[in-house]
Amino acid sequence: xxxxxxxxxxxxxxxxxxxxxxxxxxxxxxxxxxxxxxxxxxxxxxxxxxxxxxxxxxxxxxxxxxxxxxxxxxxxxxxxxxxxxxxxxxxxxxxxxxxxxxxxxxxxxxxxxxxxxxxxxxxxxxxxxxxxxxxxxxxxxxxxxxxxxxxxxxxxxxxxxxxxxxxxxxxxxxxxxxxxxxxxxxxxxxxxxxxxxxxxxxxxxxxxxxxxxxxxxxxxxxxxxxxxxxxxxxxxxxxxxxxxxxxxxxxxxxxxxxxxxxxxxxxxxxxxxxxxxxxxxxxxxxxxxxxxxxxxxxxxxxxxxxxxxxxxxxxxxxxxxxxxxxxxxxxxxxxxxxxxxxxxxxxxxxxxxxxxxxxxxxxxxxx
Amino acid sequence: xxxxxxxxxxxxxxxxxxxxxxxxxxxxxxxxxxxxxxxxxxxxxxxxxxxxxxxxxxxxxxxxxxxxxxxxxxxxxxxxxxxxxxxxxxxxxxxxxxxxxxxxxxxxxxxxxxxxxxxxxxxxxxxxxxxxxxxxxxxxxxxxxxxxxxxxxxxxxxxxxxxxxxxxxxxxxxxxxxxxxxxxxxxxxxxxxxxxxxxxxxxxxxxxxxxxxxxxxxxxxxxxxxxxxxxxxxxxxxxxxxxxxxxxxxxxxxxxxxxxxxxxxxxxxxxxxxxxxxxxxxxxxxxxxxxxxxxxxxxxxxxxxxxxxxxxxxxxxxxxxxxxxxxxxxxxxxxxxxxxxxxxxxxxxxxxxxxxxxxxxxxxxxx
Numbered sequence: 001x002x003x004x005x006x007x008x009x010x011x012x013x014x015x016x017x018x019x020x021x022x023x024x025x026x027x028x029x030x031x032x033x034x035x036x037x038x039x040x041x042x043x044x045x046x047x048x049x050x051x052x053x054x055x056x057x058x059x060x061x062x063x064x065x066x067x068x069x070x071x072x073x074x075x076x077x078x079x080x081x082x083x084x085x086x087x088x089x090x091x092x093x094x095x096x097x098x099x100x101x102x103x104x105x106x107x108x109x110x111x112x113x114x115x116x117x118x119x120x121x122x123x124x125x126x127x128x129x130x131x132x133x134x135x136x137x138x139x140x141x142x143x144x145x146x147x148x149x150x151x152x153x154x155x156x157x158x159x160x161x162x163x164x165x166x167x168x169x170x171x172x173x174x175x176x177x178x179x180x181x182x183x184x185x186x187x188x189x190x191x192x193x194x195x196x197x198x199x200x201x202x203x204x205x206x207x208x209x210x211x212x213x214x215x216x217x218x219x220x221x222x223x224x225x226x227x228x229x230x231x232x233x234x235x236x237x238x239x240x241x242x243x244x245x246x247x248x249x250x251x252x253x254x255x256x257x258x259x260x261x262x263x264x265x266x267x268x269x270x271x272x273x274x275x276x277x278x279x280x281x282x283x284x285x286x287x288x289x290x291x292x293x294x295x296x297x298x299x300x301x302x303x304x305x306x307x308x309x310x311x312x313x314x315x316x317x318x319x320x321x322x323x324x325x326x327x328x329x330x331x332x333x334x335x336x337x338x339x340x341x342x343x344x345x346x347x348x349x350x351x352x353x354x355x356x357x358x359x360x361x362x363x364x365x366x367x
Numbered sequence: 368x369x370x371x372x373x374x375x376x377x378x379x380x381x382x383x384x385x386x387x388x389x390x391x392x393x394x395x396x397x398x399x400x401x402x403x404x405x406x407x408x409x410x411x412x413x414x415x416x417x418x419x420x421x422x423x424x425x426x427x428x429x430x431x432x433x434x435x436x437x438x439x440x441x442x443x444x445x446x447x448x449x450x451x452x453x454x455x456x457x458x459x460x461x462x463x464x465x466x467x468x469x470x471x472x473x474x475x476x477x478x479x480x481x482x483x484x485x486x487x488x489x490x491x492x493x494x495x496x497x498x499x500x501x502x503x504x505x506x507x508x509x510x511x512x513x514x515x516x517x518x519x520x521x522x523x524x525x526x527x528x529x530x531x532x533x534x535x536x537x538x539x540x541x542x543x544x545x546x547x548x549x550x551x552x553x554x555x556x557x558x559x560x561x562x563x564x565x566x567x568x569x570x571x572x573x574x575x576x577x578x579x580x581x582x583x584x585x586x587x588x589x590x591x592x593x594x595x596x597x598x599x600x601x602x603x604x605x606x607x608x609x610x611x612x613x614x615x616x617x618x619x620x621x622x623x624x625x626x627x628x629x630x631x632x633x634x635x636x637x638x639x640x641x642x643x644x645x646x647x648x649x650x651x652x653x654x655x656x657x658x659x660x661x662x663x664x665x666x667x668x669x670x671x672x673x674x675x676x677x678x679x680x681x682x683x684x685x686x687x688x689x690x691x692x693x694x695x696x697x698x699x700x701x702x703x704x705x706x707x708x709x710x711x712x713x714x715x716x717x718x719x720x721x722x723x724x725x726x727x728x729x730x731x732x733x734x
Contacts, residue, residue: 094566156534167523199461
């Protein structure tokens with residue numbers, strides 16, 4: 001990564017402001033304190049107008065001269081200081097690594113700055129919400145997961161990568177995809193297709209579905225990781241492309257779609273920078289079984305967990321739409337779920353040659 | 368993938384031979400039967416001379432006119448037939464997909480060819496050992512996992528990919544890496560480095576370790592999947608490059624190394640085409656803690672499972688070497704394990720700038 005650019009300068013500005021405020025408190029002979037947005041469930045709401053899951057306005061105070069707060073207060077600044085150093089050096093690292101970087105035994109004691117990573121991870125999240133910066137802007141990354149191909153060139157850390165010429169493996173999506181690292185060039189795509197399953201992504205890639213259908217083809221290999229979500233968001237906004245999501249016909253698949261669309265409770269504080277409220281559910285729908293005449297023997301019986309998950313979903317405000325209620329009720333009434341691979345029963349390339357083109361042509365998606 | 372090439376022709380020949388033998392049995396009025404190498408633990412041995420875990424000579428008979436065998440007999444030919452079709456069409460698929468492709472309800476009955484994937488997966492393994500073909504040669508793939516960068520160009524399904532210019536994400540290693548799909552070009556590397564952890568791989572990639580040290584840098588993201596192991600084997604053999612393995616200092620890390628080196632019990636029948644007996648363990652060694660003066664607070668106490676795993680390993684024939692016995696005993700005596708990230712306590716790029724170059728320069732590896 002190149003050294004400090006505009007975005008990095010902004011993040012450093014936010015980190016410095018945090019420190020300056022504490023210094024100001026001390027100079028004013030006030031107890032130094034931090035005001036941290038609460039990440040508890042009680043502070044998470046669904047914003048109907050924007051159609052995303054968001055963090056509310058509740059804040060908690062963290063004070064230096066409070067025995068219950070002092071340790072966390074110091075830890076927050078240890079993490080902030082380490083992130084500032086990472087940004088200064090133009091380096092990135094994992095949250096595991098950050099734990100090791102900031103772990104020290106306090107001089108003249110047996111006290112460690114952090115006992116284990118369970119202590120440092122929440123402090124990182126506190127810092128993210130407090131200064132309103134993405135983890136990736138603090139130069140921290142999560143595991144690499146997900147692949148992409150399609151009619152576009154990506155510039156990744158200065159290397160131009162033509163996503164049309166990446167063979168069977170595709171481009172491995174990094175977890176940091178901010179605009180200082182990743183830029184988009186020469187895009188001929190007309191839409192974005194996110195596929196839950198790696199195996200289905202590979203089928204579509206082998207069939208060169210993305211070439212015939214002019215789309216950017218991504219997989220998050222299950223629940224999409226932060227990097228894939230953020231990239232999807234950026235491409236949707238900057239390239240003005242619609243997003244289609246293709247998942248299994250089961251409650252987990254619906255949940256994966258809903259996280260793409262309005263965010264999750266755990267990462268409510270990131271929804272504004274990751275959620276794509278206009279994402280379209282292209283399948284697999286409970287109605288597809290009849291529409292595409294799939295045989296009974298490829299269906300799978302819903303288990304108890306599926307049934308209770310589907311019932312919960314009926315009550316979620318973001319599924320409180322006529323089409324989604326019908327979708328969920330049809331699944332519950334049928335008592336079965338279906339995997340995307342079930343289409344292979346009708347021919348190995350049925351999904352790329354028949355199913356997807358027909359669904360998109362007939363505009364059979366849910367929004 | 369291109370249509371049938373020499374390797375595909377060979378696999379089709381093996382599949383046809385299997386069918387011809389059954390037809391010959393029938394014409395000779397003999398009970399048709401298949402002779403399948405046994406994959407049970409009792410038939411797995413460690414070949415000291417070749418230093419790999421191998422399948423022995425025990426075979427089991429599967430007969431058509433035996434009530435206990437008939438179902439599996441038919442299933443074997445259903446799978447064989449579907450693989451033959453895949454190869455003919457020049458397509459590849461997942462084992463999940465193959466289950467759906469071959470699942471049918473037998474006419475005039477409620478009997479399914481396969482009830483679930485637990486029934487079809489072992490049949491695939493039977494077929495692999497029976498006709499002596501890799502799963503990948505049957506055009507079946509596993510999950511995409513693992514990345515690579517380095518001074519080499521890869522040709523993947525006809526696309527030339529310069530592994531020097533792939534930014535932060537790297538090339539996503541596919542699970543089928545046979546020579547008809549993947550070819551090597553313009554290699555300037557002097558060795559191969561396989562890193563257990565994705566986060567450490569990213570550190571080394573960000574530091575452009577592979578450029579300064581002329582190596583191909585791979586990660587298998589934990590236990591290396593089949594594609595990564597097979598690619599490693601091919602690069603080691605065809606490019607004549609030594610392989611170094613970098614794992615955590617714990618029994619799981621040692622196990623990951625040992626699978627790369629001599630194969631595993633589960634995949635004993637693949638060792639000959641995947642194991643790299645000359646693979647070198649470059650770290651993290653139990654001796655590194657002292658050699659690189661890591662502080663006590665970055666060590667992690669061995670848990671009961673670690674201790675029993677390490678004790679088991681002391682008795683494994685492939686760890687029955689002086690240096691490995693010392694390695695394992697040092698770990699057990701110290702009572703602690705270490706993660707690769709612990710080096711970050713000495714500086715974020717310590718592992719790329721100090722640790723690895725010194726270990727390789729001083730030839731401090733175990734073979």
